[in-house]
Structures are given as C-alpha cells and as structure tokens.
Amino acid sequence: MSSKDALPKPVLIVLHQETSTPGRVGHLIAARGHPLDIRRPRYGDPLPDTLAHHAGAVIFGGPMSANDPDDFVKAETDWIGVPLAEGKPFLGLCLGAQMLARHLGARVYEHPEGRAEIGYYPLQPTQEGARDAARVGVDWPGHVYHWHREGFDCPTGAVTLATGDDFPVQAIRAGPAAYGFQFHPEVTYAMTCRWTVRAQHRLVLPGAQSRRAQLEGRLMHDPSVRIWIEAFLDHWLAGGMIEKSAAGGPAPGAAGRLSHAAAPSR
Template identity: 75%
Template sequence: MPRRPPKAPILIVLHQEHSTPGRGGRLLRERGFPLDIRRPRYGDPLPETLAGHTGAVIFGGPMSANDPDDFVKAEIDWIAVPLKENKPYLGLCLGAQMMAKHLGASVWAHPEGRAEIGYYPLLPTAAGNALSEDWGVPWPSHVYHWHREGFDCPASAETLATGDDFPTQAIRAGQKAFGLQFHPEVTHAMMCRWTVMAEERLRMPGAQDRIRQLAGRFQHDPHVSRWLDRFLDHWLDEKR
C-alpha cells in the first residue's frame, strides 16, 4: 500500500517568547500536521503565500490589535493572504480581533472597563447552530476568556456566537476563516501560569478569581475539548 504524502504544515503565530499553541497544537500534531511556529514580534517573517501550508492560526497575546507596533500592523495586513487564497484561518482572541480589524471592524475596550477573564456563557446564533449541526457537536455552554477588548462583526462576516459584556464571540468570514474571542486551546497548565503571572488582571471588573476559574474548568472544559476536536476536523476538511 503506497504511503500517503506528508501533510503540509500549519502556520502558528505566537506573540510571546514562551507562548505555546497549547491543546490546539497537540490536536493538530495528532492529525499529522507539522507546526511552523513563528513569532513576528521577535523578527520571524510571515510567508508571502500559504501555498506550502495547510492553514494558519494566529493566537492571543497581551498586546492590542490597535497598538501602533509594526509587527501588529504587519500581522493584520498579512491576514489578506489566507483570505485571498481561501486557506483555513483561525484567529484566537487577539487573532480574531486582528481579522476583524483587517476586515474593517472596530476593536474596542469595554466602556465600563470590564474584562472577561474566566468562564462565561456562549450563545450561538442561528448561523452558529446550523454549523454545529454540520459539525456534529453543539457549542459549549461556557468558554474560557482572557481579554479586556472586544470587536464588532465585520460587514463581510457573520456572527456565530454572542456573549454579554462582549457581544461578538465567534465569527466566520467566507467558508474557512474563523475568529473566536475565547480560548479553547488553553490547557490546565496554561491557566495556572496565566493566573499567577498576570494575577493583577484578576482584579479588573468582571474578572473571576482563580478558584472560580479552576472550578469552571472542571465543569466546562470536557465539552470545550470535544468541541475543539470536532471543529478542527471540519475546519481542515478532515471529515469531508
């Protein structure tokens, strides 16, 4: 039986020196995709085309999509590549805000200074429910957040899920580009590290304390894990 050709890598864009792709990276590797990890903040270039990649994921970070840094602007502009080439693109938190900004929508801080840090309800729209039927798994009822800015849904995209303080929680542009305000990739170790290294953020209005976050993980993460596993299959056309 002939061997299957190796799969083209997934481009992984990270924003801190010690950041990892977490559960998302593990699930992609389990599917046989090499990870091409780049950190533009530290000088790594982004490819001019994704012809040699299966898709791309831009992860979160402490910076804002509104920051004037050259690497932030470059990443936002670069999102034109997967959109133009119709390649799978996934933006997580900052990566979702970058896609929204690229498509002409606003990225904004909550007017009352509130943050979403912890587990909060996720409310799928009619379009989101239609997709979840296709995927064969319902959206999680609660998902993990770590952000103090949100974004509007661009005119060229559709809203798949909403929330309370930050109404736009999941969007799709075209068939293959998704933006998620939440963090399905977060592992238990990542949550512990974030809540210790950035403990001051837990004092922001709306943020949950560490004990509540850990309790929320035990309650909600099994469903989030199943959802992400199935979502990635369809995002990558692995089940079609």
C-alpha cells in the same frame, strides 16, 4: 511519492511571546499529522507570501492590542489577507480574532465600563452558529474560557456565530474557513494555572473571576470544550466544507469564499 502518500502540510502557528505555546490547539493539530510551523513575527520571523505550502494558519493571543501601532501588529493584521484571498483555513484566537476583525474593517474596542472577561462565561450560538455546529457535528460548548478586556464588532461580509454578554460578538466566520474566536479553546490546565499566577493583578478588573472560580470552572466546562474543539479542528482543516448529510455521512458543502485582496491577551 504519490499524492495519496503525501504527508499532511504544516499549519502556520503565529505566537506573540518567547515562552508562548499553541497549547491544546497545537497538540490536536499535530496529532492529526500536521507539523507546526511556529513563527513569532514580533521577534523577526517572516510570514509567508502564500499558504500554498501550508494546510492553514492560526494566530494566537497576546498581551498587546490589535489597535497598537507596533509594526508587527500591523504586519500580522495585513497578512491575514493572504489566507482570505487564497481561501485557506484561518483561525484567530482572541488577539488573532481581533486582528481578523480589524483586517476586515471592524472596530476593536474596550468595554465602556472597563469590564473584562477573565474566566468562564456563557456562549450563545446564533442561528448561523447553529448551522455551523451542524456542519461541525458537535454543539458549541455552553461556557468557554476568556482572558481579555477588548472586544470586536462583526465585520461587514462576515457572520456572527456566537454571542456573549459584556462583549456581544464572541465568534465570527468570514467565508468558508476563516474563523475568529474571542475565547481560548487552546488553554490547558497548566496554562490556566500559569496565567492566574503570573497575571493575577488582572483578576481585580471588573468582571474578572477569581483564580479559584476559574479552576472550578475548568472542571465543569472544559470537557465539552475539548469535545467541541476536536470536532471543530477536523472541520476547519478540511476547509470548512464538510456538511453532515441526512444519512449522517460527510458531503461537500457549498460555501462562497470571501473576496478580500501564550500568555493572557487583551
């Protein structure tokens, strides 16, 4: 088989509960021809020593904290050095983003007033985030879905792409293709319904939105999230190297690599 006919490489999917799924992100990656290599290190699945045989990796959210002392939490956090060292596409969502921040030496913390972000909240791109959106070809959504009560600082050597109110850092990039999002673009309507029922006790936390507000928020805001995440994943799977030229066509971008040896989450 020639390289032209080679099948797309799988994407490594890291989940944290037995019933968790990669949701919309998993569906969109699979729709682009990439098999999903789903692993749950919490239940004994190993992580690969290299991503040479993968197109990239996604670490999803979970009810645990990146600060927890569990062996699998430390192992996953340390493992992020593999995609960073190899310059492979990496995406951390909520807990996965916090693990990326921890790996790079940043703080993961609870809000000083005990506030949570559960529901749809505004997202404000930074100047660097606006440049990233130009590379992706689609603007950031104005509101995104959250389910967490911990946030993280932007690590040294990374850039903040988007900010929020209660938790200022909402999106970071480290190198050309390692991203961390505090929010949940993978969430489907069914996942929203499930989370707001099974974890409804968290809806009384300060700052959390009611179940009705979340479902109404999805009707208003999810269409723009869907458009953005489809374009973002194309950019991400290409290694974060796609630039939009003045003529509108794709051209290779110049970005230096960082040098570094489904249930609701926190």
